[in-house]
Amino acid sequence: MTINKTALALSIGAALLAGSVQAQENKLYLFNWTEYMDPAIIEAFEKKYDVDVVQNYFNSLPEMFAKLNAGGVSQYDIIVPSNYYVPRLIQTGLVQKLDKSKLANLDNVMAQFRDPSFDPGAEYSVPYQWGTTGIVYNTATFPDAPKSWSLLFDPEVNPDYPFALMGDGQVSMGGACAYLGHGYDCTDMNAWKQAAQLLIDTKRRDNFSGFSDGTPALQQLARGVTHVGLSYNGDYLFFKEEDPATFANLDFMIPDEGAEMWVDSMLIPSEAPNPEMAHKFIDFILDAKVGAQLSNYNYYASPNAAAVPYLDAVLTVPPVQPSEADMKRLRFTPSLEGQALQTFQQLWSEVQSR
Numbered sequence: 001m002t003i004n005k006t007a008l009a010l011s012i013g014a015a016l017l018a019g020s021v022q023a024q025e026n027k028l029y030l031f032n033w034t035e036y037m038d039p040a041i042i043e044a045f046e047k048k049y050d051v052d053v054v055q056n057y058f059n060s061l062p063e064m065f066a067k068l069n070a071g072g073v074s075q076y077d078i079i080v081p082s083n084y085y086v087p088r089l090i091q092t093g094l095v096q097k098l099d100k101s102k103l104a105n106l107d108n109v110m111a112q113f114r115d116p117s118f119d120p121g122a123e124y125s126v127p128y129q130w131g132t133t134g135i136v137y138n139t140a141t142f143p144d145a146p147k148s149w150s151l152l153f154d155p156e157v158n159p160d161y162p163f164a165l166m167g168d169g170q171v172s173m174g175g176a177c178a179y180l181g182h183g184y185d186c187t188d189m190n191a192w193k194q195a196a197q198l199l200i201d202t203k204r205r206d207n208f209s210g211f212s213d214g215t216p217a218l219q220q221l222a223r224g225v226t227h228v229g230l231s232y233n234g235d236y237l238f239f240k241e242e243d244p245a246t247f248a249n250l251d252f253m254i255p256d257e258g259a260e261m262w263v264d265s266m267l268i269p270s271e272a273p274n275p276e277m278a279h280k281f282i283d284f285i286l287d288a289k290v291g292a293q294l295s296n297y298n299y300y301a302s303p304n305a306a307a308v309p310y311l312d313a314v315l316t317v318p319p320v321q322p323s324e325a326d327m328k329r330l331r332f333t334p335s336l337e338g339q340a341l342q343t344f345q346q347l348w349s350e351v352q353s354r
Contacts, residue, residue, distance in 0.1 A: 028053045028277045031064065031076040033264070034215045035238060036129075038297035045284050051277060060168050060213040061085050068094050074271035077278040080128050083118045083263045084170065084333040090124055091337060095267045097123050102279040105286035108306040113263065118335050125265035126282050127303035129295065131233050132322060132330060133171055133260040136218065138227040140249045149179035149255045151228050153202055160207055163228035164220065165199070167211035169348035170333050171230065171260060172199060184258040185331040187340065196347040200354050222246050233319040234300035241299065241314075252319045254326045261322075261330035263303065 028045075030037070034057045042053045058064040061082055068079070073094050081089060089095045100106060103126070113127040135152065137145055141161050150157045152165065153176065165172045176195035177186035186192070202208060209226050217229040218239050233252055240247040266285065268278045284290055292310030295302040301320050302311060314320065322330060336344055 025274060025277070026051055028078070028274055028281055029076045029272075030055045030078045030080075030281070031067070031072065032057060032078075032080045034059060035235060036080070036264075036298055038293055041285075041290060041293060041297075044290075045281060048284070049277065049280055053281075059216060060166075062168060065089075068269065073269045074273065076269050077272045077274045078281055079267050079269060080264050081267065082333070083116065083265070084335045086116075086118045086125055086265060086267070087335040087337060088341075089267065090119070093270055095124050096270045096272070096275065098126065098268065098282075099279060102276075103283045103286065105283050105288075105306075108286050108288060108291065108304050110303050110305045113303040116263065116265075117332070118263075119265070125267050126286065128264045128266050128285065129234070129298065129300035130261070130263045130303055131300045132254060132319070132326075133166075133230060133232055133262065134236075134252050134254045134319070136221055136229055136231045136236055136250055136252050138221065138224075138249050139251050141227045145251075145253075147253050147256050149175050149257055152230075153179045153198060155205055158207070158228060161227035162207050162209040162225065164209050164212040164217055164226045164230070165202070166217070166230045167213045169344070169351070170336075172211075173344070173348065173351075174260060174331075174333055175230070175255075176202075178255065178257040178259065181257070183331065184260060185334050187334050187336075189343065192344065192347055196351050199351045203351070203354070218250075221250055232300075233322075234298055237299040237314070237319060254319075254322060254329060256329065258329045258331055260333050261327075262333065 028051050030053055032055060046053055064079065064081060065085060109127060114122055116122060119125045137151060145151055146157065152163055173192065173195050174184045176198045177191050178184040180194055180198065182188065182191035212220055212229060214231060215235060217231045218235055220226045221229050236252045266282050268275050272278055285294065286304065288304065288306035289310055291302050291304035291307035295315055296312045299320060301315065
């Protein structure tokens, strides 16, 4: 009996390829913020589609962008960036257009999120959650804290207690711009230069502890490592509800000079290993009850109109739902491109290096 070695090799190769494709079809790689997904939602999705969800996490948008550029574009099926990074992801070819025919629940999205300025026509993105970035501070340390960026930028208001800024340059620069009277969403060159100098001066203060984003910033505040920092309203409420004793003396505020409102969206990387399953995941999150379950878990506001009847009461009041007065002060962080982006990056690099 003779063996056709070429045919055997081809047969083995085909079997290995089929196994690889099958393995790929049975995985979904999610790249998301920390503490941002209910494990029960993942379990339900895995059961419904007989798939394993592999979750990886980031704490800042620059970190996410850097990992995508370093090869992550072919490693993840779903990413969850904030609004002002979406144009950058589109322009650099790191994400692909959505096939809306595969998103049966797309009509559940609230009207105000269907045609966002950062992705006209919502060709690439579907809203996941929305919220605000504000100042979290220790009320025992600052019982009469001003509702102002001065808690971070005025050494007379806080001469001694350790504080942190965000490592996301646009947020920290936006806060400095707001404090200086230029508005949180400033893009004027002179305003940027003034804000950059303020940040450099702030870094030189003895009680500046460094840059810290998201969950790590809240953990530092809870441990008393810092007494003032920047974080997100939902993260703050999540930890306060989970551990009320530890977070009893921490409060969240939106400065009167203005602050950030953001929308986090789901996008599919351009070389995602499983775009078919990625569409299924997006549509699953857009389900009314799943959308409510997501917000009830992570304490952020839902962009899902159909989810509203199922939301917990705590999600209908501040800090999740800002007051009318605070809503008027909130702005989207500007999306930068071209020369404006290069100039900003140069200024931010100078802030970090000095």
